Amino acid sequence: MDVEIIFKIAAIGLLTAVVGQILKQTGKEEISTFATLAGLVIVLVMVLNLIGDLFSTLKTIFNF
Amino acid sequence: MDIILKIVSIGLITCLATLVIRPLRNDFAIFIGIAGGMIIIFLVINYFTGVLSSFKDIISYTGLxxxxxxxxxxxxxxxxxxxxxxxxxxxxxxxxxxxxxxxxxxxxxxxxxxxxxxxxxxxxxxxxxx
Amino acid sequence: MLTELSKWILSIAGIICLSVLIELILPNGQMNRYIKGILSFIIVLVIILPLPKLVNEKVNLDNIFDYNQNIEIDEDYLYQLNLDKLNALQKQIEDKITSYGYKNVSIYISADIFDKKMQIKAINVDLSHLVITENAEHNDIMKIKKDISKIIMTCIEINEEAILYDS
Structure with a gap:
């Protein structure tokens, strides 16, 4: 649990944006979509892990 | 006092990161916001358990x-x-x-x-x- | 009478302190007002709780805050618990068999894992990777099987017919 994850998400966002732009410029539209999708899925998994951790912690604290 | 610095800095960092990312990719800005919020909650969650156990103490003292x-x-x-x-x-x-x-x-x-x-x-x- | 009165006052003071503290830590949003309303109901209930005793009215107040009347067994938890138990048992038997000199014997216990009382149905013993070390007593496969059955029956209660060998 650290600040790292914010930077990680920001970095992945920047990277996918840049890669998508470059691929689009070179005319490989479909690969660019896949690259953006991959970045999105990676970030989604990270954030979902965070949310799951939070919910399980709350569950133990409030002994549901 | 350490914890308050952490909370403040994480809040500011998250704000700035979303600000940078938002024009590039709007969806990632939302993810960064969620992650920052979760980190702040996780920082203070130990205090929360302390507060709740003191609630339990109050209840047992007052015979509720x-x-x-x-x-x-x-x-x-x-x-x-x-x-x-x-x-x-x-x-x-x-x-x-x-x-x-x-x-x-x-x-x-x-x-x-x-x-x-x-x-x-x-x-x-x-x-x-x- | 005085102790009753002081108990009453103490409980009112306690619930008011609690509700103020809870309002402090409550998330602010739509739920805030809602939870505050329920807190006020709880305060009212605590205040009027001893009143029936004054008029000697027989009101059954034993289970007044009791919300855990319908306790359910959590299936997932039970499943996980039984799974852990089974794995531990398998590991224990395998270690014991290894200590008798028969290496690489793998055990698989089949049991009714969703039941509260885990009933062991059968035990499969896989002898295909069996390595007999020098401190083993027998070399004959039939005698080895008998030995293993004996070891298993010292660990758990089971019929000899329920121990199946596949080699």
Whole structure:
């Protein structure tokens, strides 16, 4: 649990944006979509892990 | 004092990171916001357990029923979970979904609090002259 | 009478302190007002709780805050618990067999894992990777099987017919 994850998400966002732009410029539209999708899925998994951790912690604290 | 610096800095960092990312990719900005919020919550969650155990102490000192503690705990917990979820829903632009989450949680709390209201009524009816 | 009165006052003071503290830590949003309303109901209930005693009214207030009347067994938890138990048992038997000199014997216990009382149905013993070390007593496969059955029956209660060998 650290600040790292914010930077990680920001970095992945920047990277996918840049890669998508470059691929689009070179005319490989479909690969660019896949690259953006991959970045999105990676970030989604990270954030979902965070949310799951939070919910399980709350569950133990409030002994549901 | 260490913790307050952490909270403040994480808040500012998250703000700035979303600011940078938002023009590039709007969806990632939302993810960064969620992650920052979660990190702040995780930082203070130990304090929360301390507060809750002191609630338990208050209840045992004053001779209140200990089932009251579980009831209050559950209601607070549901409130927090709902606010998180509804906040995320609203942030992603899904306002109506957030409203529905809140509505569902409100109904659950209502069901849990229903025995209290019925007990109040039975006590008052017992007090009235027949 | 005085102790009753002081108990009453103490409980009112306690619930008011609690509700103020809870309002402090409550998330602010739509739920805030809702939970505050329920807190006020709880305060009212705590205040009027001893009143029926004054008029000697017999009101049953024993289970007034009791919300755990319908306790359910959590299936997932039970499943996980039984799974852990089974794995531990398998490991224990395998270690014991290894200590008797028969290496690489793998055990598989089949049991009703969703039941509260985990009933062991059968035990499969896989001898296909069996390595007999020098401190083993027998070399004959039939005698080895008998030995293993004996070891298993010292660990758990089971019929000899329920121990199946596949080699």
């Amino acid at each position: 029923n200990s089932n009251l503690y579980t009831l209050l705990l559950k209601i607070i917990g549901i409130g927090y979970l709902l606010e998180f979820t509804a906040g995320i829903c609203n942030e992603t632009g899904n306002n109506s979904l957030g409203d529905k989450v809140l509505l569902g949680g409100k109904l659950v709390i209502m069901v849990m609090a229903m025995p209290i209201i019925t007990n109040i009524l039975t006590i008052i009816m017992g007090l009235l002259p027949k």
